Amino acid sequence: TQLLEQSPQFLSIQEGENLTVYCNSSSVFSSLQWYRQEPGEGPVLLVTVVTGGEVKKLKRLTFQFGDARKDSSLHITAAQPGDTGLYLCAGVRRYGGATNKLIFGTGTLLAVQP
Protein backbone atom coordinates (compact mmCIF):
# COMPACT_ATOMS: atom_id res chain seq x y z
CA THR A 1 0.00 0.00 0.00
CA GLN A 2 1.47 3.31 -1.15
CA LEU A 3 0.63 5.90 1.48
CA LEU A 4 2.30 8.85 -0.24
CA GLU A 5 1.25 9.87 -3.73
CA GLN A 6 3.38 12.25 -5.71
CA SER A 7 2.34 14.29 -8.71
CA PRO A 8 3.20 14.63 -11.41
CA GLN A 9 4.89 11.28 -12.06
CA PHE A 10 6.97 12.69 -14.92
CA LEU A 11 7.92 16.24 -15.80
CA SER A 12 10.00 17.45 -18.73
CA ILE A 13 10.66 21.17 -18.84
CA GLN A 14 13.02 23.70 -20.38
CA GLU A 15 15.86 25.31 -18.49
CA GLY A 16 14.68 28.43 -16.68
CA GLU A 17 11.09 27.27 -16.09
CA ASN A 18 9.50 26.94 -12.66
CA LEU A 19 7.84 23.77 -11.38
CA THR A 20 6.06 22.35 -8.36
CA VAL A 21 5.96 18.75 -7.18
CA TYR A 22 3.27 17.60 -4.78
CA CYS A 23 3.34 14.88 -2.14
CA ASN A 24 -0.03 13.90 -0.66
CA SER A 25 -1.18 11.48 2.00
CA SER A 26 -4.22 10.78 4.12
CA SER A 27 -1.91 9.98 7.04
CA VAL A 28 -0.19 12.33 9.46
CA PHE A 29 3.57 12.16 9.74
CA SER A 30 5.87 13.44 12.48
CA SER A 31 8.03 15.00 9.78
CA LEU A 32 8.61 14.77 6.06
CA GLN A 33 11.76 14.54 4.02
CA TRP A 34 12.60 15.21 0.38
CA TYR A 35 15.30 13.30 -1.49
CA ARG A 36 16.82 13.52 -4.95
CA GLN A 37 18.10 10.40 -6.67
CA GLU A 38 20.31 10.44 -9.74
CA PRO A 39 20.81 7.46 -12.08
CA GLY A 40 23.07 4.82 -10.57
CA GLU A 41 23.04 6.46 -7.14
CA GLY A 42 21.12 6.20 -3.92
CA PRO A 43 18.73 8.93 -2.74
CA VAL A 44 20.30 12.00 -1.16
CA LEU A 45 18.47 13.94 1.54
CA LEU A 46 17.60 17.52 0.54
CA VAL A 47 15.54 18.70 3.51
CA THR A 48 13.47 17.68 6.53
CA VAL A 49 10.36 19.66 7.45
CA VAL A 50 8.94 19.12 10.91
CA THR A 51 6.31 21.71 11.81
CA GLY A 52 2.93 22.02 10.10
CA GLY A 53 3.04 25.03 7.76
CA GLU A 54 6.83 25.13 7.78
CA VAL A 55 8.59 26.55 4.73
CA LYS A 56 12.26 25.88 4.05
CA LYS A 57 14.37 27.29 1.25
CA LEU A 58 17.45 25.70 -0.21
CA LYS A 59 18.78 28.06 -2.90
CA ARG A 60 16.24 27.74 -5.76
CA LEU A 61 14.25 25.00 -3.99
CA THR A 62 11.36 25.83 -1.65
CA PHE A 63 9.79 23.11 0.50
CA GLN A 64 6.51 23.43 2.35
CA PHE A 65 4.89 21.12 4.89
CA GLY A 66 1.11 21.21 5.02
CA ASP A 67 -0.62 22.61 8.08
CA ALA A 68 -2.05 19.18 8.95
CA ARG A 69 1.32 17.46 8.35
CA LYS A 70 -0.23 15.21 5.68
CA ASP A 71 1.16 16.79 2.53
CA SER A 72 4.10 18.70 1.18
CA SER A 73 5.30 20.50 -1.91
CA LEU A 74 8.61 21.21 -3.58
CA HIS A 75 8.92 24.27 -5.80
CA ILE A 76 11.94 24.80 -8.03
CA THR A 77 12.57 28.25 -9.48
CA ALA A 78 14.48 28.67 -12.73
CA ALA A 79 15.21 24.98 -13.16
CA GLN A 80 18.63 23.95 -14.44
CA PRO A 81 19.80 20.73 -16.14
CA GLY A 82 21.59 19.83 -12.90
CA ASP A 83 18.17 19.57 -11.21
CA THR A 84 17.37 16.52 -13.34
CA GLY A 85 16.64 13.44 -11.27
CA LEU A 86 14.05 11.45 -9.35
CA TYR A 87 12.51 13.43 -6.50
CA LEU A 88 11.15 11.40 -3.61
CA CYS A 89 9.22 12.54 -0.59
CA ALA A 90 9.32 10.38 2.53
CA GLY A 91 7.03 10.52 5.52
CA VAL A 92 8.67 9.83 8.86
CA ARG A 93 6.66 7.62 11.18
CA ARG A 94 7.55 6.66 14.71
CA TYR A 95 7.94 2.89 15.09
CA GLY A 96 7.65 1.08 18.41
CA GLY A 97 8.90 4.10 20.32
CA ALA A 98 12.49 3.29 19.47
CA THR A 99 13.06 4.35 15.90
CA ASN A 100 11.60 6.03 12.84
CA LYS A 101 10.50 4.45 9.57
CA LEU A 102 10.59 6.23 6.25
CA ILE A 103 7.62 5.72 3.94
CA PHE A 104 8.61 6.84 0.49
CA GLY A 105 6.36 8.45 -2.07
CA THR A 106 5.79 7.23 -5.60
CA GLY A 107 8.43 9.58 -7.02
CA THR A 108 8.56 12.37 -9.61
CA LEU A 109 11.01 12.02 -12.48
CA LEU A 110 12.19 15.45 -13.58
CA ALA A 111 14.08 16.16 -16.79
CA VAL A 112 15.33 19.68 -17.42
CA GLN A 113 16.31 20.28 -21.03
CA PRO A 114 19.06 22.82 -21.78
Place this chain on the structure above:
Amino acid sequence: DSGVTQTPKHLITATGQRVTLRCSPRSGDLSVYWYQQSLDQGLQFLIQYYNGEERAKGNILERFSAQQFPDLHSELNLSSLELGDSALYFCASSPRGGLAGYTDTQYFGPGTRLTVL
Protein backbone atom coordinates in the same frame (compact mmCIF):
# COMPACT_ATOMS: atom_id res chain seq x y z
CA ASP B 1 30.09 9.77 -2.14
CA SER B 2 27.90 9.02 0.91
CA GLY B 3 30.54 6.88 2.63
CA VAL B 4 28.28 3.82 2.48
CA THR B 5 29.65 0.99 0.35
CA GLN B 6 27.69 -1.85 -1.18
CA THR B 7 28.90 -4.92 -2.99
CA PRO B 8 28.41 -6.22 -5.54
CA LYS B 9 27.17 -3.43 -7.80
CA HIS B 10 25.44 -5.85 -10.15
CA LEU B 11 24.26 -9.39 -9.62
CA ILE B 12 22.65 -11.68 -12.18
CA THR B 13 21.31 -15.02 -11.02
CA ALA B 14 18.63 -17.60 -11.76
CA THR B 15 15.30 -18.32 -10.12
CA GLY B 16 15.55 -20.50 -7.04
CA GLN B 17 19.04 -19.36 -6.19
CA ARG B 18 20.33 -17.61 -3.06
CA VAL B 19 22.44 -14.45 -2.98
CA THR B 20 24.07 -12.27 -0.33
CA LEU B 21 24.35 -8.51 -0.57
CA ARG B 22 26.88 -6.72 1.57
CA CYS B 23 26.88 -3.23 3.08
CA SER B 24 29.49 -1.27 5.01
CA PRO B 25 28.06 1.76 6.82
CA ARG B 26 29.68 5.16 7.17
CA SER B 27 32.40 5.29 9.77
CA GLY B 28 30.79 5.79 13.17
CA ASP B 29 27.23 4.99 12.12
CA LEU B 30 25.57 2.35 14.27
CA SER B 31 22.38 1.81 12.32
CA VAL B 32 21.90 0.11 8.96
CA TYR B 33 18.74 0.04 6.85
CA TRP B 34 17.87 -2.06 3.82
CA TYR B 35 15.50 -0.90 1.06
CA GLN B 36 14.19 -2.41 -2.16
CA GLN B 37 13.44 -0.20 -5.17
CA SER B 38 11.41 -1.51 -8.09
CA LEU B 39 9.40 0.15 -10.83
CA ASP B 40 6.05 -1.11 -9.58
CA GLN B 41 6.57 -0.81 -5.81
CA GLY B 42 8.87 2.19 -5.57
CA LEU B 43 11.33 2.45 -2.67
CA GLN B 44 10.26 0.18 0.17
CA PHE B 45 11.82 -0.20 3.61
CA LEU B 46 12.81 -3.78 4.42
CA ILE B 47 14.60 -3.88 7.76
CA GLN B 48 16.75 -1.88 10.17
CA TYR B 49 19.55 -2.92 12.52
CA TYR B 50 21.09 -0.92 15.29
CA ASN B 51 24.40 -1.96 16.81
CA GLY B 52 23.86 -5.59 15.84
CA GLU B 53 20.22 -5.90 16.86
CA GLU B 54 17.11 -5.81 14.72
CA ARG B 55 15.31 -2.51 15.38
CA ALA B 56 12.45 -2.33 12.85
CA LYS B 57 10.88 -4.45 10.14
CA GLY B 58 9.11 -3.34 7.01
CA ASN B 59 7.89 -5.22 3.97
CA ILE B 60 10.52 -7.94 4.13
CA LEU B 61 9.60 -11.35 2.76
CA GLU B 62 10.20 -14.49 4.81
CA ARG B 63 12.63 -15.65 2.08
CA PHE B 64 14.80 -12.65 2.93
CA SER B 65 16.91 -12.24 6.04
CA ALA B 66 19.55 -9.84 7.25
CA GLN B 67 22.07 -9.42 9.99
CA GLN B 68 24.51 -6.85 11.30
CA PHE B 69 27.90 -8.05 12.46
CA PRO B 70 30.06 -6.82 15.36
CA ASP B 71 32.09 -4.67 12.97
CA LEU B 72 28.73 -3.09 11.98
CA HIS B 73 28.71 -4.24 8.37
CA SER B 74 25.47 -5.85 7.29
CA GLU B 75 24.39 -8.56 4.90
CA LEU B 76 21.03 -9.11 3.23
CA ASN B 77 20.36 -12.71 2.24
CA LEU B 78 17.80 -13.41 -0.46
CA SER B 79 16.81 -17.02 -1.05
CA SER B 80 14.51 -19.01 -3.36
CA LEU B 81 14.73 -16.07 -5.73
CA GLU B 82 11.82 -15.26 -8.01
CA LEU B 83 11.63 -13.08 -11.11
CA GLY B 84 9.80 -10.45 -9.07
CA ASP B 85 12.77 -10.04 -6.75
CA SER B 86 14.66 -8.26 -9.52
CA ALA B 87 15.22 -4.76 -8.17
CA LEU B 88 17.71 -2.28 -6.81
CA TYR B 89 18.63 -2.98 -3.21
CA PHE B 90 19.90 -0.05 -1.19
CA CYS B 91 21.62 0.04 2.14
CA ALA B 92 21.58 3.20 4.21
CA SER B 93 23.26 4.07 7.48
CA SER B 94 22.68 6.63 10.19
CA PRO B 95 24.43 7.56 13.44
CA ARG B 96 21.79 6.76 16.03
CA GLY B 97 18.94 5.02 14.22
CA GLY B 98 16.16 7.26 15.40
CA LEU B 99 16.61 6.88 19.14
CA ALA B 100 14.69 9.19 21.47
CA GLY B 101 12.57 10.56 18.66
CA TYR B 102 15.50 12.10 16.81
CA THR B 103 15.18 11.77 13.06
CA ASP B 104 18.61 10.69 11.88
CA THR B 105 19.75 11.54 8.40
CA GLN B 106 20.03 8.32 6.45
CA TYR B 107 22.94 8.11 4.01
CA PHE B 108 22.30 5.78 1.11
CA GLY B 109 24.81 3.61 -0.66
CA PRO B 110 24.96 3.30 -4.47
CA GLY B 111 22.87 0.13 -4.45
CA THR B 112 23.09 -3.41 -5.80
CA ARG B 113 21.15 -4.15 -8.95
CA LEU B 114 19.80 -7.69 -8.77
CA THR B 115 18.53 -9.38 -11.91
CA VAL B 116 16.82 -12.74 -11.57
CA LEU B 117 16.51 -14.65 -14.85
